[in-house]
Amino acid sequence: MRNKKSTITMSDVARDAGVGTMTVSRALRDPLKVSEKTRQTVLASVTKLGYVLDETAASLSSKRTRIVGVIVSTLDQSIFAETVRGLSERLQINGQQLLVATSDYSKNKEAELIRTIIGRKPEAMVLTSSEHFQSVEQQIELAKIPTVETWEIPKRPICACVGFSNREAGRSITKHLYDIGKKKIAFLGMDRADDARGRLRRSGYLDVASEKHAGMIELQIPNTGYFGPDYGAMGLNAIMRQWPDTDAIVCASDAIAFGVYCEALRKGIRIPQELAISGFGDFDYAKANGIGLTTVHIDGEKIGHETADLINKSVNGIEIKGKIVDIGFQVIRRQTS
Numbered sequence: 001m002r003n004k005k006s007t008i009t010m011s012d013v014a015r016d017a018g019v020g021t022m023t024v025s026r027a028l029r030d031p032l033k034v035s036e037k038t039r040q041t042v043l044a045s046v047t048k049l050g051y052v053l054d055e056t057a058a059s060l061s062s063k064r065t066r067i068v069g070v071i072v073s074t075l076d077q078s079i080f081a082e083t084v085r086g087l088s089e090r091l092q093i094n095g096q097q098l099l100v101a102t103s104d105y106s107k108n109k110e111a112e113l114i115r116t117i118i119g120r121k122p123e124a125m126v127l128t129s130s131e132h133f134q135s136v137e138q139q140i141e142l143a144k145i146p147t148v149e150t151w152e153i154p155k156r157p158i159c160a161c162v163g164f165s166n167r168e169a170g171r172s173i174t175k176h177l178y179d180i181g182k183k184k185i186a187f188l189g190m191d192r193a194d195d196a197r198g199r200l201r202r203s204g205y206l207d208v209a210s211e212k213h214a215g216m217i218e219l220q221i222p223n224t225g226y227f228g229p230d231y232g233a234m235g236l237n238a239i240m241r242q243w244p245d246t247d248a249i250v251c252a253s254d255a256i257a258f259g260v261y262c263e264a265l266r267k268g269i270r271i272p273q274e275l276a277i278s279g280f281g282d283f284d285y286a287k288a289n290g291i292g293l294t295t296v297h298i299d300g301e302k303i304g305h306e307t308a309d310l311i312n313k314s315v316n317g318i319e320i321k322g323k324i325v326d327i328g329f330q331v332i333r334r335q336t337s
Contacts, residue, residue, distance in 0.1 A: 008051045017045040029066070029095045068311060069117035070100045070126040071110055073195075076228075079281050079300040080128060083150065086304020087126065094312055096123065103129065105194045111136045118143045124311040130154040130161070131196040146314040146321075148307045151298075152197055153324060160323040162306045166197045169296045169329045170204020173278050174250050176294070176331050178208060182248035182276050185209075188235040188260065189252025198252040201280060205250050232259020240267075247275060248337070254279035254286045254295055261291055261336065276337040292335030302327050 014021045019038065026033040027042040034042075045051075068091055072080045088098055099117060103110040111133055117125060118139065125145055130152040137158050140147050149161040177185050187205040189198045232251060236259070239246050251257035257279030261271065269275050279286055279295040286293035306325045314320045 008049045010051070012049055013042065013045045013051050016049060017042050031093060031095060065121050065123060066096045067099050067120055067122045068096050068124050068126065069114075069120065069122040070098050071103050071113050071117070072100065072128045073103055073105050075100075075102055079283065079298060082300030083128070083304040083307075086301035087308050088304075090305050090308030091311065094315070096311075096315075105129075107131065107133060107194050114140065118145060123315055124148065126150060126307055126311075129196060130157075130163075131194075132158075146311065148310055148320075150303050150307055152200065153326060157322070157324065160310050160320045160325075162303050162310065162325040162327065164298065164327055164329045166200035167204040167207070169280070169331075170201035170250070171207050172204070172329070172331050173201075173280070173294075173296050174205045174208040176333065177248040177250065177276055177278060177337060180276070180337060182337075184243065184246045185248040185250060186239050186243065186246050187250045187252075188232065188239065189256055195252070201250075201252050228253070228255035229259030229262065232256040232261075233263035234259075236260045236263045236267075248272075249275065249277055251277065251279050254281040254283040254293060257293055257295070257336075258285060258291065261293065272335070272337050278337060282332060286334075288334060294334050294337035295332055297330040297332050299327055 010021050010024050014024045017024065019042065023034060023038060024042050027039045028046070031039050068087070070084060070087065072084065075081055075084075084098065084100060091098065099120065099122065101113045101117070103113060107129075110127070110129060114125070114132075114136055122145060125140070125147045127147065127149050128151045130149045131154075140158055147159040149157055149159075150163050152163045152166055153161055174185065174187075185205075187202055189195070189202060232255070235256070236249070239249065249257075249260055251260060257277050260277050264271055264275055264277070271277060277293065279293050282295045282297035285291060286295050306327065310320045310323060310325070
């Protein structure tokens with residue numbers, strides 16, 4: 001009968017890699033403290049032996065969980081995935097791991113997830129929303145967990161924020177359509193009731209409407225129960241029934257704009273001569289090698305990097321409360337305007 005050791009230890013990894021156990025610990029928990037060559041040697045031994053780091057024991061001894069809780073509005077849209085990737089890239093360098101959950105644009109679901117994540121004693125939290133129940137904000141403050149709100153710059157951040165002004169972005173994209181000669185401009189969105197950023201983009205649209213006094217129009221909910229492209233297609237039909245002389249549509253997202261674009265083609269509407277379309281987000285299919293959508297570009301990966309940098313400062317004892325990082329936005333004109 002074979003006497004096979006059932007549990008691989010850190011000492012086994014050290015022996016196989018030809019280094020000390022402290023070096024293995026640093027390579028796995030604080031990669032910056034060892035050379036890249038040493039780290040790769042240790043990781044090769046970890047993979048070969050099937051070693052699993054006991055994070056529970058590590059957190060008890062170091063009083064660090066190395067967990068960062070992240071609640072995103074959705075992972076259906078690639079731009080939030082870019083933010084998560086940017087976060088992960090920077091945080092993994094310091095041995096931190098993400099615990100990711102999605103709120104589906106629901107404040108109630110977000111509140112439940114925040115309670116759950118706080119119970120895991122994270123080193124920090126990241127939120128892609130900026131509107132929360134007051135009780136949730138109080139809970140975060142009482143827990144003393146550094147929290148970074150992203151994708152918007154709220155008037156009163158819970159702790160710190162990395163984002164941009166969605167209202168100003170809505171103003172800029174609407175003004176672009178007005179400046180190229182469009183006069184009957186509609187706003188289409190939001191397709192989710194708790195989409196606070198969509199409401200801010202609508203406010204920017206309405207700012208331009210009030211400034212230009214141009215008889216601009218809006219349609220909020222063409223048909224409940226539809227999302228993204230389906231919502232866009234339904235919205236275009238509703239707009240054209242009520243306002244057939246509409247010559248441009250500002251959409252709260254690229255997904256909605258994509259639905260408008262496809263439905264316009266089915267109806268034989270010439271783009272942009274008869275109808276200009278703008279989106280928001282600059283998704284892959286919006287780019288020049290896709291449908292060529294005029295849109296607002298946001299550097300989602302940069303949001304992740306800047307957020308990770310704030311978290312690392314906090315872990316190292318640097319106060320981040322009140323820190324605001326504005327990454328800005330860019331209006332990109334393509335074939336649809």
